[in-house]
Amino acid sequence: MAEHNNFGAALRHAAGTTALAAGGALALGGALFGYGMLETQKFGLRRETLHVLPRGSHDIKVLHLSDIHMVPGQETKIQWIRELAELQPDFVINTGDNLSHRDGVPSLIKALEPLMAFPGAFVPGSNCYYAPKLKNPFKYFSRSDSSPSPSSKDQLPFEEMHRAFGAAGWSNLTNRSHSTVLNGLRLDLTGVDDPHINRDHFAGWTRGSTTSDQAPHVRIALAHAPYQRVLDQFTEAGADVIFAGHTHGGQVCIPGYGALVSNCDLPTWRARGLSDWEYAGKSVPLNVSAGLGTSRFAPIRFACPPEAILVTLKARR
Structure with a gap:
């Protein structure tokens, strides 16, 4: 017992x-x-400096925004983005995934309105076209290169958003190229539609006169998702700097280690920050943004706070 x-x-x-x-x-x-x-509310500004401009050029301050994933009512995010205008950038680059809700456009435009007073350019991400879906989060880790399967029911009002960008004078670089003059220097811009949903088609650079390459210029390339095939195309074509987003910096990272996934074929150690992409004997600075938002179905970040980036382009030494 x-x-x-x-x-x-x-x-x-x-x-x-x-x-x-x-x-x-x-x-x-x-x-x-x-x-x-x-x-997700700990917004921060990362500052970078790149010596990529022709000698004798004046500095160009580029504000890089990505992955805003706007949802109505995100007033803290809206106000923080609006205050970025105080930086007085010379040029604004937006690398897509601006929405996470079909009613998010008015809030997005409210956030970006002060910044649309400056010259800019943009490319879309899949979450400019299609709303995110609720899905098993473990699939994100098991199949990082998977592409979504959107339907007409998921469509977002991207046309309204793009019209607002265009009315502000921002260049739409969706599989397009464009040239403009800024601070006495010609900016050659090119971009692709979102590689994550296989809509990318590299258009090359804007064709000028036979002597256009002899004039002072800088070549800037944009993509939402930094897939290696696209980075290789940009690098081989002579880009001076590449801007991308999509990765969220890994979104959930391990302190002291970093990102577990990049959600594309980019190595995880490149999922956030500035690095040099090498291809065909050439090396190009690659700036990948950790983004300013998340899917509304996964509203968390860990060891990877949201960011905007101010990149100062300077003359080569």
């Missing part, structure tokens, strides 16, 4: 320990999720 009582007591103790551990795990998980939601 004593052995039976001891066995029962051991079972009760084990059950209590298991329940305590389970409760602790739930509490920890809840705390991490809460912190992850809080980090």
Whole structure:
């Protein structure tokens, strides 16, 4: 009988320990999720400097925005983006995924309105065309190069957004190229539609006169998703700098290690920040933004706060 009582007591103790551990795990998980939601509001500005302009050129301040994923009511995000106009950029680059809700366009335009007073250019991402879907988050880790399968029911009002951008004078670089003059320097711009949904087609650079390459210029390339095939095309074609987004910097990172995924075939260590892309004997600075938002179905970040980037382009040394 004593052995039976001891066995029962051991079972009760084990059950209590298991329940305590389970409760602790739930509490920890809840705390991490809460912190992850809080980090989505920790907006920051990253500053970079690149010596890519012809000698004797004046500096050009480029503000790089990406992955805003706007949802109605995100007033903190709206106000923070509006205040970026105080930086007085010379040029604004938007690399797509601007929406996460079909009613998000008015909030997006409200956020970007002060910045649309400056010259700019943009390319779309899949979440400019199609709304995000609720799906198993583990698929994000198991198949990082997968493309979404959108339908007509998921379509977002991207035309309204693009009209507003165009009315402000921003250049639409969706499989297009364009040239403009800024601070006495010719900017040759090119971009592709979103490679993540296989809509990219590299249009090359704007054709000028037979002596146009001899005039001072800088070549800037834009893509939403930094797939290697696109980066290779840009590099081989002589881009001086490449801007991209899409990765969210990994979104959920391990401190001291970094991103676990890039959501494309880009190596995870390049999922956020400035690096040099090398192809065909050429090397080009690649700036990948961690973005300013998340899908509304995955509203967390961990060790990867949202960002805008101010890149100062300077003359080559």
